[in-house]
Structure formats: structure tokens, C-alpha cells
Amino acid sequence: MSLFTPEQIKEMGEMWASDLFTPEERIAAISDLSLEERLAGANPAEVISYLKPKLKLSEILAGLSVSEIEELEKQLKQLKRQG
The missing domain is CATH 1.20.5 (Single alpha-helices involved in coiled-coils or other helix-helix interfaces)
Incomplete structure (x- = not known):
């Protein structure tokens, strides 16, 4: 049984990622991922808002x-x- 909720684990990962990697390193890591991997776990409403014309x-x-x-x-x- 986990001591943390999934949301808490996600927040900790984001916090640690921002401390461990520079923005350039994060971009380099993400650029190697496929589209499916980048969108995995994303909120569909947020993804759709990026696809709407500006x-x-x-x-x-x-x-x-x-x-x-x-x-x-x-x-x-x-x-x-x-x-």
C-alpha cells in the first residue's frame, strides 16, 4: 500500500524533475519520445485546447x-x- 496518492507522486516527480534537469535537458529527453508517449497521461481537454486554432x-x-x-x-x- 502506497503512502502517497497518485497526484502526490506526480507532483513530487514534477518537483524533482525541475530540480534535476535543465529546461534544455527536459526538451531533449521529451523530443526522443513518440507522440503516444508524450501524450500518455495527459488530460484530453488540455490536449484538445492546444489543437484548436488560435x-x-x-x-x-x-x-x-x-x-x-x-x-x-x-x-x-x-x-x-x-x-
């Missing part, structure tokens, strides 16, 4: 060509009819 809709649309915007309009009209 641009406003107007900024996203400003980068599109006229034909791309017309295609989007066509798709939106189709979705509106279906829904």
Missing part, C-alpha cells in the same frame, strides 16, 4: 482564396439544408 474566424477566412470561400459557402448551404 486565429479568429475572420483571420482564417482572410487567408482563403475566392474559390475556397465559395466552396465553403456551398458546403455550409448543404449542411443547412440537411440540418
Whole structure:
């Protein structure tokens, strides 16, 4: 039986890691891991928030060509009819 909760063990590991390794050493260690290994144990809500675009809709649309915007309009009209 453990004397510590999983959360306490995680906090201790983070504390020790920050004392034992420089930021450069941590980056080097993490860069060798696969994506699955890096995301293991991560909170899904936090991961999704990193994947969401940081641009406003107007900024996203400003980068599109006229034909791309017309295609989007066509798709939106189709979705509106279906829904």
C-alpha cells in the first residue's frame, strides 16, 4: 500500500524533475519520445485546447482564396439544408 496518492507522486516527480534537469535537458529527453508517449497521461481537454486554432474566424477566412470561400459557402448551404 502506497503512502502517497497518485497526484502526490506526480507532483513530487514534477518537483524533482525541475530540480534535476535543465529546461534544455527536459526538451531533449521529451523530443526522443513518440507522440503516444508524450501524450500518455495527459488530460484530453488540455490536449484538445492546444489543437484548436488560435486565429479568429475572420483571420482564417482572410487567408482563403475566392474559390475556397465559395466552396465553403456551398458546403455550409448543404449542411443547412440537411440540418
